[in-house]
Amino acid sequence: xxxxxxxxxxxxxxxxxxxxxxxxxxxxxxxxxxxxxxxxxxxxxxxxxxxxxxxxxxxxxxxxxxxxxxxxxxxxxxxxxxxxxxxxxxxxxxxxxxxxxxxxxxxxxxxxxxxxxxxxxxxxxxxxxxxxxxxxxxxxxxxxxxxxxxxxxxxxxxxxxxxxxxxxxxxxxxxxxxxxxxxxxxxxxxxxxxxxxxxxxxxxxxxxxxxxxxxxxxxxxxxxxxxxxxxxxxxxxxxxxxxxxxxxxxxxxxxxxxxxxxxxxxxxxxxxxxxxxxxxxxxxxxxxxxxxxxxxxxxxxxxxxxxxxxxxxxxxxxxxxxxxxxxxxxxxxxxxxxxxxxxxxxxxxxxxxxxxxxxxxxxxxxxxxxxxxxxxxxxxxxxxxxxxxxxxxxxxxxxxxxxxxxxxxxxxxxxxxxxxxxxxxxxxxxxxxxxxxxxxxxxxxxx
Numbered sequence: 001x002x003x004x005x006x007x008x009x010x011x012x013x014x015x016x017x018x019x020x021x022x023x024x025x026x027x028x029x030x031x032x033x034x035x036x037x038x039x040x041x042x043x044x045x046x047x048x049x050x051x052x053x054x055x056x057x058x059x060x061x062x063x064x065x066x067x068x069x070x071x072x073x074x075x076x077x078x079x080x081x082x083x084x085x086x087x088x089x090x091x092x093x094x095x096x097x098x099x100x101x102x103x104x105x106x107x108x109x110x111x112x113x114x115x116x117x118x119x120x121x122x123x124x125x126x127x128x129x130x131x132x133x134x135x136x137x138x139x140x141x142x143x144x145x146x147x148x149x150x151x152x153x154x155x156x157x158x159x160x161x162x163x164x165x166x167x168x169x170x171x172x173x174x175x176x177x178x179x180x181x182x183x184x185x186x187x188x189x190x191x192x193x194x195x196x197x198x199x200x201x202x203x204x205x206x207x208x209x210x211x212x213x214x215x216x217x218x219x220x221x222x223x224x225x226x227x228x229x230x231x232x233x234x235x236x237x238x239x240x241x242x243x244x245x246x247x248x249x250x251x252x253x254x255x256x257x258x259x260x261x262x263x264x265x266x267x268x269x270x271x272x273x274x275x276x277x278x279x280x281x282x283x284x285x286x287x288x289x290x291x292x293x294x295x296x297x298x299x300x301x302x303x304x305x306x307x308x309x310x311x312x313x314x315x316x317x318x319x320x321x322x323x324x325x326x327x328x329x330x331x332x333x334x335x336x337x338x339x340x341x342x343x344x345x346x347x348x349x350x351x352x353x354x355x356x357x358x359x360x361x362x363x364x365x366x367x368x369x370x371x372x373x374x375x376x377x378x379x380x381x382x383x384x385x386x387x388x389x390x391x392x393x394x395x396x397x398x399x400x401x402x403x404x405x406x407x408x409x410x411x412x413x414x415x416x417x418x419x420x421x422x423x424x425x426x427x428x429x430x431x432x433x434x435x436x437x438x439x440x441x442x443x444x445x446x447x
Contacts, residue, residue: 046412048075049445051082057443058083061436067399067423072338073440076345076406076414087335090317091422094395095275095372096402097325097332099360100318102268103340104307105283106357108290111268114261115286117153117205119162120253126171128162128256129249130233132179132205132226134286135261136278139208140232147214150270151262155207155229159236161257170237174247175230179204180285182296188327194221199326202281202297205229209278217274269363272393273371277324284323297322313339325395337404337418345406345416364391364405367437376434383431386438394430395420401429407437410444 054073062069062085070091073083081087105111115135122129137149142156162170184201185191193199197218200210206225208214222228231241261267264283271279284300287307293299301320308315315336321327344357365371367390368378377387392405404418419436421429 042408042412042414047444047446048078048080048413049082049409049411049415049443053445054083054440054443057439057445058436061432061439064435065421065424065432066428067421069419069421070334071419071436072334072417074338074342074416076342076416077347079342079346081338082415085334087338087418088317088333090319090331090333091402091420092328092397092400093325093330093332093337093420094397094400094402095277095325096337096393096395096404096418096420097320097330098271098275098280098323099337099340099393099404100304100308100315100320100332101280101284101287101323102272102360102363103311103313103344103357104287104304105264105268106359107307107311108287108303109264109283111265111359112263114263114267115282116258116260117158118258119158119256120249121256122172122174122247122253123250124172126169127174128166128170128172128237129174129176129247129253130158130205130230131176131249132203132229134179134204134282135259136206136209136282137261137267138206138229138259139214140229140236141214145214147208148211148217148274148276149208149262151266152208153259153261155233156236158257158259159233161259162237165256170239172243173230173234173237173239173241174245175205175226176247176249177203177205177226178248179289180295182294182298186281186297186322186327188321188329193326194223197221199277199281199324200225202278202285204282204285206278207232209276221278265359268359272360272363273365275372275394277326280324281322287323308340311343313343326397328397332420334404334418334420337402337420338416341404341406341416341418345414361391361406364393366391367434376430377438381431381434383434383438386434386441389441390437392417392437396426396430399423399425401426401433403430403433403437405437407440409440410442411446415440 070089071085072087116133137152139152140155200221203226210221210225213219230244234241285295288300288303289295319331321329344360365373368387372394389408395402402420
């Protein structure tokens with residue numbers, strides 16, 4: 001089954017008929033009843049664009065993009081390459097690199113299960129150990145208080161369970177961060193990005209992705225996320241949080257309580273929709289761990305590529321130093337991005353198969369609708385024709401802009417695309433990439 005770009009995530013508001021109030025002779029304003037919106041699958045028999053006509057359609061918007069540019073367009077049904085512009089050239093991908101991490105996570109991890117944070121009995125009486133399980137959505141906010149994560153796990157619930165289980169006084173809280181190893185910052189990261197709100201040191205125990213304000217997506221982060229989580233937990237238990245120490249829980253220690261995150265598939269979708277760097281890095285470390293490698297940055301980068309290669313996706317020429325695309329050392333080609341998306345968008349009789357890559361597509365932001373594309377493809381812009389029919393992962397760093405996703409063309413054919421530019425200001429390049437994606441949406445492009 002093949003489903004349309006806007007339909008993939010269940011978004012129905014975009015592309016809806018505009019309802020205009022009608023003024024009558026009286027002062028009453030009457031509006032027609034709201035339209036009944038339905039989502040339907042795209043027909044696999046929709047005509048495929050001609051490669052030559054498609055190239056002509058993209059020629060003008062392509063020429064307007066400054067810097068080094070690479071791109072590819074593939075048919076989602078057949079996988080056929082319809083347009084190729086130096087697609088083997090590996091450039092800095094920015095956050096489109098998250099597509100590789102997300103795909104590797106779906107290929108490696110059980111997408112129906114979540115990440116578990118637990119508390120176990122410590123070695124000494126009255127001591128409990130908070131064991132990090134890799135869940136950055138854990139929050140100290142109480143029930144009813146929203147965070148940047150749609151389904152956060154609650155530290156208050158964990159504390160409540162511990163209090164109900166432990167009958168003796170709790171006098172000490174320790175933290176176990178042994179799940180991940182090595183450096184906490186990847187090569188090519190700028191330490192200033194911690195205060196800038198783009199990243200936190202990667203540890204398996206943190207609150208709200210290390211954010212100081214749990215409600216602010218790109219707010220400043222803490223340089224010590226695990227310790228901050230331990231202190232918050234101690235306070236909930238009525239223990240002095242200043243005495244937090246690290247330990248490694250005893251093998252077989254009694255589990256006193258546990259909370260579990262949203263399923264991996266939903267974490268993947270959220271990672272892509274809002275371009276969450278911390279969540280992407282956690283998924284990368286979990287991939288390495290699940291594949292039997294050391295859960296650190298170098299192994300995570302290798303295992304992401306190994307998982308993709310094992311699935312038949314050729315990653316030749318790709319260099320990864322992290323899982324989020326934040327590193328300026330990363331190199332990925334549009335060919336590889338296109339191959340990952342083509343695998344995810346390919347027709348299937350069972351798009352809900354937990355081992356399938358469909359969450360890679362359903363997590364893509366909708367042009368003009370949500371996530372990192374919410375304010376792009378706006379009404380009145382040249383790219384407005386892509387509004388609601390383009391779904392794509394964005395990527396932005398200094399002199400780096402990229403856009404990769406799916407689009408439904410004018411004939412109802414689903415196309416996969418990946419576009420990248422290095423060397424031009426994002427302020428100048430991003431609108432041009434949007435124009436190029438919108439040109440695909442306008443295209444019937446048959447000879």
